Amino acid sequence: MAQEKRESNSQSVSAQRRSFSVRTMEIADLAEVYQLGAMNFKADLWPMLYRSWDEYEVTTLFNTDGDYCLVAENDDWTPNSKDQRIVGFVLGTVISKPGSAWSYGYVLWLCSHDDWAREGVAGKLVDKLVEIMVLEDGIRIIMADTDPDNHRAVRFFNKKGFSDTKPHLYLSSNLEHNPHYAPLLKKSRAAAQSAERKKKKKRKVLASRWGASNVDEKKRLKKKKLKKRKKKKKKTGKI
DSSP states (O other), X not given: OHHHHHHHHHHHHHHHSOOEEEEEOOGGGHHHHHHHHXXXXXXXXXXXXXXXXXXXXXXXXXXXXXXXXXXXXEXXXXXXXXXXXXXXXXXXXXXXXXXXXXXXXXXXXXXEOGGGTTXXXXXXXXXXXXXXXXXXXXXXXXXXXXXXXXXHHHHHHHHTTOOOOOOOOOOOOOGGGOTTTHHHHHHHXXXXXXXXXXXXXXXXXXXXXXXHXXXXXXXXXXXXXXXXXXXXXXXXXXX
């Protein structure tokens, strides 16, 4: 009886799972992929991801590694639906080192929509990406990196067999307060301000010249008009 109840609960849970399909990313998906990433890679949570994520990152990888750019699409989405169409994505690349028989797969970006948590989106995306990399490029090693404080991501990759963990330290510096490079920053700003002043001065000179030429042009047209009028009066016999 207890076993039948567990099976019944399991069936009801599986029936409630939403359906999605994993496929290669298309050009029509670029905007939604970027927006989904921007929603998840926030400055207050993951500053390094936030700084690196932009529209050029998406378009560049799409153009250079399109085979390794995959999306998860909501199967129930319709044009008039308010639901999310793209519910996840993974962007990867394959690295082949000269002189080495090994090729390395790299999971660069992985993201799933918050509303689709626990639906298996990220898992299926990574599984499909690894499948493509193995069958098409024969990779033997797959790599991924994440913020060490992103415990959810760490657990996810561990479950996928990413057990060889190598800590990686990210260093940053605000140049405003960096004694080594602050003078360089000031010099750059001064040069930019000087260039802007020169541009304004040049625009002012051009504007004054254009104004003078406009005055000369008006005088020329006025003389031409008077000359034409006199010629017309002469033909009609009027003085």
